[in-house]
Amino acid sequence: MNKRKIVVIGNGMAGVRCVEEIVKINPHSFHITIFGKEPHPNYNRILLSKVLQGDTSVESITLNDWNWYEENKITLFTDEPVVKLDTEQKCVITAKRTVEYDELVLATGSLPFILPLPGAKKEGVTAFRDIDDCEKMIRLSKKHEKAIVIGGGLLGLEAARGLLNLGMKVDVVHIGDYIMDRQLDQTAANMLQKELEEQGMNFLLQKHSAEITGHKRVKGLSFKDGSRREADLIVMAVGVRPNTELVSGTAIKTNRAIVVDDYMKTNVPNVYAVGECAEHRGLVYGLVAPLYEQGKILAAHLCGLETTGYRGSILSTQLKISGVNVFSAGEFMDSDDTQSLNWHDGIRNTYKKIVVRDNKIVGAILLGDIQEGAKLFGMIQKKTDYAVLEKEMKSVGDSPANGDALIASMADHDIVCACNGVSKGSIVNAICEQDLQSVDEIKECTKASSSCGGCRLVVAGILDYVQRNGAGEDKVKETICACTDAEHSTLLEVIQLYPGDSQSQIMNRLDWNNEDGCVICRPALYYYMGIHSQSLPDIIEERQTDGTYVIAPRMYGGVTGADQLKQIANVVEKYAIPLVKLAAGPRVELYGVKEGDAATIRAELNAASPLYGKKIHAVGTCAGIRYAGEAIQDSVQMGMTLERELETIIVPANVTIGVSASPRDEAHSLKEDIGLIGVPGGWELYVSGERFYAPMTDEKVISMAAALLQYYQETAFYPEPLPVWIKRLGIVFIREEVLKRKIERKTKKIQQAVAMLQGR
Structure with a gap:
């Protein structure tokens, strides 16, 4: 059997996640080749700031080492960028080789945006995008003292924190009124800025850069208002642009990025795109969770599996900036058609904001204490009614001391790690089944907190809760009815354990108080035995409390005709049916049918008997x-x-x-x-x-x-x-x-x- 040839251009997080999913679904049907322009295996670009800050090493942020490629028989060419595509001959070309493909996945990512300032090419100007940039900044910090970071967004603040750790004095230049204006409102941003200033950062807001000064290397930065600051190193962290250079001149359609449909297909047959180089329904995503979801959808499609397709993502940010926990999701800014609720604790330096439209939760910001982040994100995705959250807040309370209550209130299906789609239930099951003892072990087993790391605090809270309280909170026992002490799950287990038992035998095994049961437990017994048992119930029709029956002839799709209506009218007159009612469906229900007439009426109306x-x-x-x-x-x-x-x-x-x-x-x-x-x-x-x-x-x-x-x-x-x-x-x-x-x-x-x- 000839294996289909998949070529992936890009060895980053989105492309390799797609390959991981393909390997998981169908490891033997493809020959996979990956081209990467960097000399490294796949690594977590999100954690580069941790390397810069000295908190971790390049090796520790590697997601898939060289052995992984070899074990999965994946051909990897590093430090070898593709220079040309030939979509007619279905091949990709590098400076060293030409490789044919059956399916081509473009995962070329994005390029850092460099402001077109005079002096932008001087020595000492760098972006902050890859390992080389990181190593360059570390080298320069050993020789120089003053740094300027242009950009007060997430990447700029992380770069500034890293440079502070390296012993440099850092100015953060931002064109906006406040920092992180794409993730936070002004209140949260001001609180974060105050924290960062106490750590040593200096902020220059509403500043428009004009020129990078110096002869061959950087000496400083001048602004349009005539002021200037000295600097030995300038880091540009002002955003990225999709890398579409490779498809230029081909038939592949681009707009802001490479245009794809819900299955990540481009307009050219057998060519796909995922990640920051892809534009889906007019949007380009830069956060890891949407990119991973795209990779998963594409993998399923390439493996021939049914999939819903990619429908777009609600964006969320959950991370730690210089020791300050931050969460942001959905629509966090106020507008004319929204209302917001705010909690500001100046003593603990915490802030919470929930945005509501038409009584539905559509956005949130948390700063300082972000334990509720996962729960709020799930509510934003589902557009949960605010009354649900209000009820939970009254029962749980609203202070950091109630961390246990917050974790206990989370449903098993609530997503904790948005990047990798890991639920609370998956984490709890992994802790219990594999006796996990640390967050790192949970990360290794489930991937929770392995990407941006923003959910690490919640993962740690779940681990601590399970270790102290067990896998589940104490629940009030809910029996089927007063006839028995058995719960639904217990009844199911017994029926499945003894599939040949009759109804009375099952009731005896569970010490039923009433041997005939009641109108509540009898239908449950009939249903479970009909679905899971080899022995059907002795009684298949459920009487009403007065001993009569209800018969509802089918009107398929709510459609009827003269013949059926005449049949129903004749039956009503012939058997003196006391009540005829239109019910949901819509359908007609005949009430008060006598036991002796039930079978005959069903036959005349071609109405099947309800079994269980x-x-x-x-x-x-x-x-x-x-x-x-x-x-x-x-x-x-x-x-x-x-x-x-x-x-x-x-x-x-x-x-x-x-x-x-x-x-x-x-x-x-x-x-x-x-x-x-x-x-x-x-x-x-x-x-x-x-x-x-x-x-x-x-x-x-x-x-x-x-x-x-x-x-x-x-x-x-x-x-x-x-x-x-x-x-x-x-x-x-x-x-x-x-x-x-x-x-x-x-x-x-x-x-x-x-x-x-x-x-x-």
Whole structure:
């Protein structure tokens, strides 16, 4: 079998993360070649400031050493930049060789922006972008005393802190009114500036640089207002620009960066781009979390796996600047349509700001104490109602002394390490299962805190909490009902342990107080036994409290006709049905059916008997393509098809699927348990109002919805509503599990087909 050839141009964090994911998914299907222009293996560029500050070494920030490339049979050419692309012949060219590809991944990153000032090419002027820049600054600090850093953003402040550690006097020049104006508001920035000034930094704000003075080497910096400062070293940290030089002159489309779609594909076949050189939906991302997510999406696509595609990212910053913890996410600046809540503790020097729009949390800033950062970021992503946070704050309190309560209040699916997508539950499981004793061991095992390191404090808090309290907080035992002391999880375990037991045997094993059960526990027993047991319950129909039954004939997709309506009317008259009610779905429910008439009425109305669970109802809006001009897809037909295809799946609570013909009618779908919205080329799938998967053909909709509901059936408690189940497990976790199952089924089918061919 010939392996497909993947060439990656760029040995940085985004490109190599894509390769890591490919190796994890399918290590034997590709021959991978990586070109890097630096002479080093892949390293963590974010931690260069730690090297400059003397807190760590170049070796310690290496993410993948030489052995990793060799062990995974990856060909790495370092210190060898690609100089030309030939997308027609599908090859890349360096000064030493030409290498062909089947798939090309552009991960060329970005270049530091150098201000076009007179004197910018003098000796002693440097950027702060790679290991060479770092080593150059260390060398110069041994000979000189005064440094100027142009740029009061994150990179500039980290460079300044490093130069202070190296014994230099440092001025930070910033064109804005306050430092870190892309991550902080003025209050937080002023607090941070005060801290940094106490450490020795000097700030020159609202300063416009005019010229770098000196003959051959730097002597100082003059400003447009006529003032000047002396300096032996000038570091430019004023931003970066996407590195698109290599694609210049090719057919690859660029705007601000290389334009890609949701699968990181460029306009040229078999050519992809990830990281800081890629532009997705008009945006270029520079933080590590979006770049890692892009790499993961591209890897799945190259390996032939189903994926939702990259949908863009909400940006967050969580880090430590010169010993000061800072967190920022989402929309942190006030505007006419937002409200903000602020807490400022001058004694502890802490600051918290939460920004709300339409009662939804859309942004936050934390300074000093950032333990709530992970939780707030999750709420910002989900646009959680502020009332939820307010309720938690009342129960947890709002002081640093409540660190334990904050950690205990985090759900297992809450993301702690945004860079690597590591949840609290993953960290807790790793600590318990592998007896981890330090943050570094957790980092090695889970990757949490291995990138920017901003979550290290929270990871340490989780470790400390688990070591003192165990993996879970004490919970009040919630029994199924008064008939038994068993919880839902206990009942499930017993049914799975004794799959051949009858209903009465299961009840005996759990010391049921009432041998007949009640209207609460009987349906739960029927449901769990029907799903997980080899022995179906003795009773399959659940009576109402008055001994009668409810029969609800199916109206697929909410659509009916004269024949069905006549049948229902005849049954109502013939059997003297006392109550006919329109219910959600929509459907008709016949109440008060006598036990002796139930089977006959079901047969006449072609209404299946409910075995042991609830049903799925799908309803389309608009009257489909035929009757609604604004419709993009036929929502009514899709609703009917969905309900017919999914009606055999029994779920723990009724599920309603809303199907909208176009985004103009999305409100209908987004308020239902599951929503489908018609878009050009297919459908977008939403769960509890959050995007789950897109785009999809009609066939994929059926497949994905079935897989999702099957997982809901197997893992939810009876009668846990789907939105509650989503909140308990987390939508990201559920999506990954559903996709993993679909992949496993697809792989199994391929293996079976190969085995059949080999057996011929």
